[in-house]
Amino acid sequence: MSGVPVTLHPVLAQLLTPDRRSVIFALKGVISMALALFTAMYLQLDRPYWALVSAVFLQIRPESGLVIEKALCQIVGSVVGGGVGILILVNLANQPVLALACLTVWMGLNSAAGSMVHSTNYIYAFAMAGMTAGLVVILVMASPGSADSQAVFAIAQARISEITVGALCAMLVSRLLWPVTVRQSLRTQARSAINDTMDYLSLELDPESTHEQRHQQADKILETLVGLNDDSSAVAYEGPEGPGRGRAASLLCNRTLSLLAVGQIIGRFHRNHRELVSPAFAELLSTLRTGFQEVAGTDSYEAGYRRAQQLRQQLRQLRDAQQGETAIVTRLSQTAIELVADLVVVLRAYNALEFRGQTLLNAPRLRTHRDPLVGAVNGVRTAFVFLIGATVWVQTGSQAAIMLMIMPVVFSVMFARFSLGVLSLLLPRLLIASVVAVPVSLLFGLGFLSHSSGDFEMLVLVLAGPYFVGLLLLANRPTLPYGLGLCIPFTLITQPGNAMTFSADTAISTALGLVTGIGVLYWVFRLVTPPDSLLLQRRLIHAAARDLAAVDDHDHPEDWYNGRMGERLLRLANFDQANASGNRVMTDLGFTGLNLGHVSVRLRRLIQNHRSAEVDRCLPQWQRALADAYLACALGKTTPAFRDASARLLAAIGEAGEPTTQTAIIEGMFERLALTFERTARNVREALEPEGDAQQAAVESG
Numbered sequence: 001m002s003g004v005p006v007t008l009h010p011v012l013a014q015l016l017t018p019d020r021r022s023v024i025f026a027l028k029g030v031i032s033m034a035l036a037l038f039t040a041m042y043l044q045l046d047r048p049y050w051a052l053v054s055a056v057f058l059q060i061r062p063e064s065g066l067v068i069e070k071a072l073c074q075i076v077g078s079v080v081g082g083g084v085g086i087l088i089l090v091n092l093a094n095q096p097v098l099a100l101a102c103l104t105v106w107m108g109l110n111s112a113a114g115s116m117v118h119s120t121n122y123i124y125a126f127a128m129a130g131m132t133a134g135l136v137v138i139l140v141m142a143s144p145g146s147a148d149s150q151a152v153f154a155i156a157q158a159r160i161s162e163i164t165v166g167a168l169c170a171m172l173v174s175r176l177l178w179p180v181t182v183r184q185s186l187r188t189q190a191r192s193a194i195n196d197t198m199d200y201l202s203l204e205l206d207p208e209s210t211h212e213q214r215h216q217q218a219d220k221i222l223e224t225l226v227g228l229n230d231d232s233s234a235v236a237y238e239g240p241e242g243p244g245r246g247r248a249a250s251l252l253c254n255r256t257l258s259l260l261a262v263g264q265i266i267g268r269f270h271r272n273h274r275e276l277v278s279p280a281f282a283e284l285l286s287t288l289r290t291g292f293q294e295v296a297g298t299d300s301y302e303a304g305y306r307r308a309q310q311l312r313q314q315l316r317q318l319r320d321a322q323q324g325e326t327a328i329v330t331r332l333s334q335t336a337i338e339l340v341a342d343l344v345v346v347l348r349a350y351n352a353l354e355f356r357g358q359t360l361l362n363a364p365r366l367r368t369h370r371d372p373l374v375g376a377v378n379g380v381r382t383a384f385v386f387l388i389g390a391t392v393w394v395q396t397g398s399q400a401a402i403m404l405m406i407m408p409v410v411f412s413v414m415f416a417r418f419s420l421g422v423l424s425l426l427l428p429r430l431l432i433a434s435v436v437a438v439p440v441s442l443l444f445g446l447g448f449l450s451h452s453s454g455d456f457e458m459l460v461l462v463l464a465g466p467y468f469v470g471l472l473l474l475a476n477r478p479t480l481p482y483g484l485g486l487c488i489p490f491t492l493i494t495q496p497g498n499a500m501t502f503s504a505d506t507a508i509s510t511a512l513g514l515v516t517g518i519g520v521l522y523w524v525f526r527l528v529t530p531p532d533s534l535l536l537q538r539r540l541i542h543a544a545a546r547d548l549a550a551v552d553d554h555d556h557p558e559d560w561y562n563g564r565m566g567e568r569l570l571r572l573a574n575f576d577q578a579n580a581s582g583n584r585v586m587t588d589l590g591f592t593g594l595n596l597g598h599v600s601v602r603l604r605r606l607i608q609n610h611r612s613a614e615v616d617r618c619l620p621q622w623q624r625a626l627a628d629a630y631l632a633c634a635l636g637k638t639t640p641a642f643r644d645a646s647a648r649l650l651a652a653i654g655e656a657g658e659p660t661t662q663t664a665i666i667e668g669m670f671e672r673l674a675l676t677f678e679r680t681a682r683n684v685r686e687a688l689e690p691e692g693d694a695q696q697a698a699v700e701s702g
Helices: 010-016 020-042 049-057 064-092 096-114 120-142 149-176 182-204 211-232 242-272 279-297 301-321 327-352 372-396 399-414 420-451 456-474 477-494 504-527 533-549 557-578 585-606 613-634 641-656 661-691 693-700
Strands: none
Touching: 010 456, 010 477, 020 049, 020 149, 020 456, 049 064, 049 149, 049 477, 064 096, 064 120, 064 149, 064 182, 096 120, 096 372, 096 399, 120 149, 120 372, 120 399, 182 211, 182 242, 182 279, 182 327, 211 242, 211 557, 211 585, 242 279, 242 327, 242 557, 242 585, 242 661, 279 301, 279 327, 301 327, 327 661, 372 399, 372 504, 372 533, 399 477, 399 504, 420 456, 420 477, 420 504, 456 477, 477 504, 533 557, 533 585, 533 613, 557 585, 585 613, 585 661, 613 641, 613 661, 641 661
């Protein structure tokens, strides 16, 4: 009988068969935590275990640039939080209820602000600001008899010092031992993004490709681009070439979005209007698709760059050989050449991630989509978590309630930007690991350590085992919540330092507070959910329409618009994935919005030689009609206002100068846009019909 393959649980697989990278990562983490503990104990800091907590958080993403950036964010957040804690106590030391109320508001504000940024490192700054302020206020209020101004300042200084020591030690080890750079990560992500984009463009030009295939490929690209954009800020800390590499990464992300937008324009046309595709244009599209496949198949930058330049020349020759083509085909032939021009820039940006001396135009980073409604919900949720812990503490005065207030709030801020689907997987894993950490902590903290000699060497030797296991789990994304849930509670329950008490009562009380707090956090996240996904999708579409109307108000509109649309596209794609939507209508609307922005920019280039007072008067009206038509098609409707505005602008352009190839291209552009709105409105209507009127009402409410 043939054997049945056994699939191990991810935790067992990571512990029993770790790869070399994970082992090195865990070793570096143990060394950095040992160094942090030694330094904190040597400096006679009050609670050295907070230095360990700081060092643990820095083990998530161990690339040196990211560690430095995260360390700086932790330090800045701690200093700000300590200052706020002092400010609260100076003014409200004799009014504990008001002090806790102000602290609750501060926690909510940090959570709201954390959900308005995308970079994990910046989110840590807000988490540390909330945690440090909470520790300062609560530890002073826990000992009201000694709560003078000197004690307040001493506690704030101690908390900031402990977190700073942990951050600096982790940063030092990251730079000196087996360093892994952000540059390497950026290069890998960029290569993946380019290859996936070539595959996507080939699918767009393949008449046999399916809607789902194209969207799956686009989803991969968007996730990679957002990750690449987030990491690009940290590469600035890796030497003098770092800022240049960061700019190259931003340019690559920006122009890759241009590739997606322009590729969709061509792909949608040849799929939906095959009767307008002439034999000459079909040959051009075939050459374009073959060229993308060959660029993806090259094994070096030089070969890929050379093939892209050859492809650009081939397309120019095919365009020049065209005769008697319609205006729309003439326009799309030029668009194909512009597409390859963007590809050349992307390849140059990729090369600049590795080699020095590259001069590239600057491009803005992808902007985080900031929705105040989401921030408000997350702020209320975190404030509610803290308020539950504060109420228990006021009623009981228990040590467990302090942990119930602090660590769940930190996790709430850290996890605020995740969707409910991700949280439903992450929080249970965190809770399970926290429960496992309790007996491990009691065994090592109250068992082995209580019978040891008390030397630092023995302390490190005993603690190294659990930390090594936790850091192994932290090294792998699927098991990361288990590692975090093991390392943090283990540290807070054992509380290693100069004056360890080995008290069973204290350890059990702390463990109870941590486990209960994480359990409360899980249920609060389940009860206080983000706004309805349809409402958030509607807000994303309206935000895109507002930017579309304002695209002419910026010096570099294409780069500005790409930067604004990147994360919105990913969010719309995630909504469609979470809803198991087979039609992917919201993702299609997002890409349509991206395409319209690019068309607007290209129109302004085309009419440079046909500007007049009348053209300048009609152009803003046309732009407003374009944004309105986009919102209308998102509701499944069409409006004649866009065709009317296009006709007026086209007439004004004709009066401003003699008809040229450019004016024929503009006419083709307007016709293609009108067809796009009609097709999109039809697709939206078909998608809305099975789901009733509720979805349409949600979209219209904007």
